Amino acid sequence: MSAITLKVNGSTHTLDLDPTTPLLYALSDDLQLRGPKFGCGLGQCGACTVLVKGQAVRSCITPVEAMQGVEITTLEGLGTPEKPHAIQKAFIDEQAAQCGFCLNGVIMTAKAFLDKNPKANEKQIQQAMSRVLCRCFTHTRILRAIGRAKQEMAR
Amino acid sequence: MKIPSQKTKKLVLTSDAQNALTRAGFSRRSFMQGGGALIVSFSMAGILAPPDARAQFGGADAPPDSPPANQVDSWIAIASDGSITAYTGKEELGQGMSTAQIQLVAEELCVPFHRVTLTVADTSMTPDQGVTSGSQSHPANFNRNNLAGAAATARQALLQMASLKLNLPVEQLAAVDGEVRSKNDATKKIGYAELVAGNKFNIKVNPGAARKPASEWTILGKPIPRPDMPQMATGQFEYVHNVRVPGMLHGRVVRPGAVGATVASVDESSVSGMPGLVKVVVRKNFVGVIAEKPWQAIQIAEKLKVTWNPGPGLPKQETFYEYLRNQKPTRDTMFVNSRDVDQKLADSPVVLKATYYHPYQMHGSVGSSCAVANVQGDIATVWSPTQGVWHQRGSLSLLLGLKPANIHVIYRRGSGCYGINGADAVTFDAAILSQAVGKPVRVQFSRQDEMAWENYGFAFVMDERAGLDAQGNITAWDHESWSPVLGNRPGYNKPGNVISGLLAGFDPEEFRPRSPAPDPSAYNNNGNGVPSYMAGQVNGAAHGTGTIKSERSMIHNTKSYFWTGPLRSPQRLQNTFAHESFMDELAAKAQADPVAFRLKHLSSSRVSDVVKAAAKAANWDARPSPSPRARKTGVASGRGISCVAYEGDNGYAALIAEVDVDTSTGKVSVKRIVVANDCGPISNPDGLRNQCEGGALQGMSRALGEEVTWDDQNVTSIDWTTYHSLPLGFDIPKVEVVLLNRPEEEATGAGETAITTVAAAIGNAIFDATGARIRQIPFTPERVKAALAT
Numbered sequence: 001m002s003a004i005t006l007k008v009n010g011s012t013h014t015l016d017l018d019p020t021t022p023l024l025y026a027l028s029d030d031l032q033l034r035g036p037k038f039g040c041g042l043g044q045c046g047a048c049t050v051l052v053k054g055q056a057v058r059s060c061i062t063p064v065e066a067m068q069g070v071e072i073t074t075l076e077g078l079g080t081p082e083k084p085h086a087i088q089k090a091f092i093d094e095q096a097a098q099c100g101f102c103l104n105g106v107i108m109t110a111k112a113f114l115d116k117n118p119k120a121n122e123k124q125i126q127q128a129m130s131r132v133l134c135r136c137f138t139h140t141r142i143l144r145a146i147g148r149a150k151q152e153m154a155r
Numbered sequence: 156m157k158i159p160s161q162k163t164k165k166l167v168l169t170s171d172a173q174n175a176l177t178r179a180g181f182s183r184r185s186f187m188q189g190g191g192a193l194i195v196s197f198s199m200a201g202i203l204a205p206p207d208a209r210a211q212f213g214g215a216d217a218p219p220d221s222p223p224a225n226q227v228d229s230w231i232a233i234a235s236d237g238s239i240t241a242y243t244g245k246e247e248l249g250q251g252m253s254t255a256q257i258q259l260v261a262e263e264l265c266v267p268f269h270r271v272t273l274t275v276a277d278t279s280m281t282p283d284q285g286v287t288s289g290s291q292s293h294p295a296n297f298n299r300n301n302l303a304g305a306a307a308t309a310r311q312a313l314l315q316m317a318s319l320k321l322n323l324p325v326e327q328l329a330a331v332d333g334e335v336r337s338k339n340d341a342t343k344k345i346g347y348a349e350l351v352a353g354n355k356f357n358i359k360v361n362p363g364a365a366r367k368p369a370s371e372w373t374i375l376g377k378p379i380p381r382p383d384m385p386q387m388a389t390g391q392f393e394y395v396h397n398v399r400v401p402g403m404l405h406g407r408v409v410r411p412g413a414v415g416a417t418v419a420s421v422d423e424s425s426v427s428g429m430p431g432l433v434k435v436v437v438r439k440n441f442v443g444v445i446a447e448k449p450w451q452a453i454q455i456a457e458k459l460k461v462t463w464n465p466g467p468g469l470p471k472q473e474t475f476y477e478y479l480r481n482q483k484p485t486r487d488t489m490f491v492n493s494r495d496v497d498q499k500l501a502d503s504p505v506v507l508k509a510t511y512y513h514p515y516q517m518h519g520s521v522g523s524s525c526a527v528a529n530v531q532g533d534i535a536t537v538w539s540p541t542q543g544v545w546h547q548r549g550s551l552s553l554l555l556g557l558k559p560a561n562i563h564v565i566y567r568r569g570s571g572c573y574g575i576n577g578a579d580a581v582t583f584d585a586a587i588l589s590q591a592v593g594k595p596v597r598v599q600f601s602r603q604d605e606m607a608w609e610n611y612g613f614a615f616v617m618d619e620r621a622g623l624d625a626q627g628n629i630t631a632w633d634h635e636s637w638s639p640v641l642g643n644r645p646g647y648n649k650p651g652n653v654i655s656g657l658l659a660g661f662d663p664e665e666f667r668p669r670s671p672a673p674d675p676s677a678y679n680n681n682g683n684g685v686p687s688y689m690a691g692q693v694n695g696a697a698h699g700t701g702t703i704k705s706e707r708s709m710i711h712n713t714k715s716y717f718w719t720g721p722l723r724s725p726q727r728l729q730n731t732f733a734h735e736s737f738m739d740e741l742a743a744k745a746q747a748d749p750v751a752f753r754l755k756h757l758s759s760s761r762v763s764d765v766v767k768a769a770a771k772a773a774n775w776d777a778r779p780s781p782s783p784r785a786r787k788t789g790v791a792s793g794r795g796i797s798c799v800a801y802e803g804d805n806g807y808a809a810l811i812a813e814v815d816v817d818t819s820t821g822k823v824s825v826k827r828i829v830v831a832n833d834c835g836p837i838s839n840p841d842g843l844r845n846q847c848e849g850g851a852l853q854g855m856s857r858a859l860g861e862e863v864t865w866d867d868q869n870v871t872s873i874d875w876t877t878y879h880s881l882p883l884g885f886d887i888p889k890v891e892v893v894l895l896n897r898p899e900e901e902a903t904g905a906g907e908t909a910i911t912t913v914a915a916a917i918g919n920a921i922f923d924a925t926g927a928r929i930r931q932i933p934f935t936p937e938r939v940k941a942a943l944a945t
Binding site for chain 2: 001017018020021022025028029032033034035036037038039040041042044045047074075076078079080081084088089091092095097098099100101102103104106107126127128129130131132133134135136137138139140141142143
């Protein structure tokens with residue numbers, strides 16, 4: 001075990017962890033955040049995605065030791081139910097979920113992409129989402145919500 | 156009502172549940188036990204339900220301490236602040252059922268949507284409604300009994316109470332915005348809170364209580380947004396994965412090295428001294444570890460040396476369908492048998508035969524299943540994503556050796572399940588581990604724990620045979636299928652129906668061979684074994700939706716090596732794939748338009764109407780298949796239709812798929828899906844659309860890519876590279892949903908109609924495009940190419 005310092009959503013936390021612990025467990029267990037989710041533990045589905053320096057990172061396969069000192073943003077770091085981020089609001093407005101378990105990965109992956117590609121077309125957005133899974137198959141609404149977010153975020 | 160003494164039991168409520176209770180102004184259990192003065196003392200004669208009307212729909216065997224379904228108080232409570240709490244056993248699984256149920260209660264009680272709080276599936280508070288499954292939530296709670304009946308009865312009672320208080324006849328009163336008001340004198344009114352004042356109604360649900368007519372609905376029937384959406388989109392929502400209990404430890408299971416393998420030995424020294432290790436737990440063939448932190452538990456489980464006695468081996472997947480067809484013994488069930496099918500077929504100038512194949516498929520929840528259990532002494536509390544809390548309480552009592560009344564099961568939403576995923580198994584695992592250590596334990600499956608051992612959706616081999624006369628009418632139809640089964644939902648008393656229960660020493664439901672099948676004693680098309688075009692004659696009456704009177708349909712169940720259980724549209728999807736593909740083959744043989752050919756053989760307007768509605772919306776090109784432009788080179792385009800009367804009479808859908816087939820690669824691209832759906836009166840059109848859209852695309856994923864695979868010992872589809880679910884990046888077709896609203900009919904299910912029809916519609920479209928028929932799911936590029944080559 002080692003003292004691991006993580007900067008998450010603007011706060012700094014020092015945790016006593018095995019340095020090989022995947023970031024997801026630090027976030028969801030030690031910090032009790034509800035945004036990042038365990039889906040596969042293999043980096044295949046996207047449910048655990050967080051933003052690190054604006055990049056979408058799969059926290060289930062990223063050891064905490066590699067994340068020390070960098071700014072980590074989780075889904076709850078974007079906005080709140082009262083004051084949602086534009087992309088969160090787009091998902092609420094489009095009612096783009098069923099069980100909602102995949103939403104974390106969907107929104108965080110889409111945000112990272114739109115931040116860098118604010119003028120992306122539908123095909124490019126679809127391509128960017130190609131490694132994210134939604135098993136309720138809310139796909140049409142999810143893509144509509146990302147399209148709406150793109151417009152809102154461009155304002 | 157009698158509730159056994161719970162002296163030793165501490166009621167543990169989640170914060171949400173506790174808040175709901177506090178807001179309502181009372182303790183639920185004390186309320187249900189009879190606490191609080193009764194004010195409704197006048198006669199309610201004429202609206203009393205029979206005393207034994209306990210828990211209709213799934214609750215006939217409800218435990219005696221569950222809130223009785225025939226009591227209004229089991230469903231509805233009005234607090235002293237006028238807020239309304241409704242209690243339901245029908246869970247929010249992501250399908251929007253909570254929103255619809257709140258709409259129902261708000262509508263019937265004439266209060267705004269936000270004034271109703273819904274408490275869902277908790278054995279300390281909610282009636283036993285069996286499991287949330289089988290498209291039964293609307294039939295159970297939106298017609299005359301249960302939640303709808305209770306809400307309507309409550310409104311009637313409030314009007315009667317106000318009539319006494321205001322000294323006005325009920326006819327002159329109206330319930331509006333949480334008050335009963337005189338229709339003639341605005342000054343004469345009284346609020347619900349004042350009428351009830353936190354007390355019980357103490358009356359029975361009256362199935363005859365007048366429901367509000369749909370023409371007067373202001374909340375039901377509207378696309379009200381889901382109240383859980385903001386929390387889900389911002390990472391605030393509490394899934395079962397987020398439940399945290401003080402002192403909670405983390406468990407991990409170690410599953411057998413092969414299907415059917417048993418424990419030879421567990422070498423605990425292989426993990427001794429590992430950081431965080433609390434305990435290695437072995438119970439018969441159940442092996443698990445407990446650690447302080449989840450990552451520690453994972454590492455310990457990987458390191459633990461377990462020696463397994465080998466399993467029996469598995470039948471070869473390449474020849475599995477042939478194996479299944481010849482497997483003995485069988486349990487045979489006959490759905491219809493007019494006894495003239497062989498003769499009619501012999502007399503028919505044209506007889507068509509085809510065999511269809513459907514693989515085992517998995518629920519494959521995107522989130523691995525998770526549960527938290529706190530078993531201390533003879534008291535247990537579990538937080539579970541189970542579809543049936545009362546059922547689980549029963550099976551847990553056997554697993555843990557505790558009295559059912561000492562077990563408190565609290566439903567917490569998991570990842571979408573689509574049937575029995577790992578929810579019950581992981582709850583049993585957490586409970587076994589917690590009991591072994593006497594502390595709360597959380598278990599979250601690995602991806603492989605989830606995918607290798609879940610109760611898969613059924614594999615099927617389906618033979619279809621039918622005759623055509625000279626005019627192109629179907630003369631007789633014969634359907635015979637084979638499908639292996641093992642385990643099921645655990646119910647009240649079968650923990651061995653899922654992997655964890657079996658490993659801990661419980662047997663699954665016994666396989667009872669029976670052959671030949673007895674004649675059907677009643678009509679049962681619950682599994683859609685009977686095609687929509689059969690008349691469905693049993694005991695001299697026609698119960699089906701079709702015109703074909705020479706009919707036979709039967710199934711041979713065999714014993715499965717893998718666990719099986721309901722996966723969204725169990726049996727119905729498989730059977731409908733075969734029936735609707737075969738109907739298309741018959742239409743092609745008769746050189747008839749597939750829509751017109753269907754309509755000609757349907758007797759039910761509910762089915763015909765969805766077929767017509769889909770055809771109209773899709774601008775259906777009426778002509779026989781294959782298309783005059785059909786080709787086996789380049790990119791071929793075609794359209795196909797399929798329809799279903801779900802479970803015979805529990806929802807209706809028709810679906811048209813337009814596809815492009817790249818004949819050089821065999822890749823199928825679905826360009827457009829049009830689905831028409833009829834579920835009776837529509838509770839929430841946006842929620843319904845969401846279900847139809849999701850069903851259509853999930854059905855597409857199952858049709859094009861999904862198949863459980865195995866080698867001689869183990870399942871090999873254990874992650875998302877080996878089990879092929881369509882990701883967000885696939886070419887998503889345009890999905891158009893046409894809703895047929897029928898306010899005059901009873902409410903039916905709607906979550907499984909669209910998905911049931913997808914595979915055949917796509918297969919029929921491939922045929923239309925290319926002239927090649929594909930009869931095995933999934934329609935992989937290799938299979939499409941093979942079909943093109945024949």
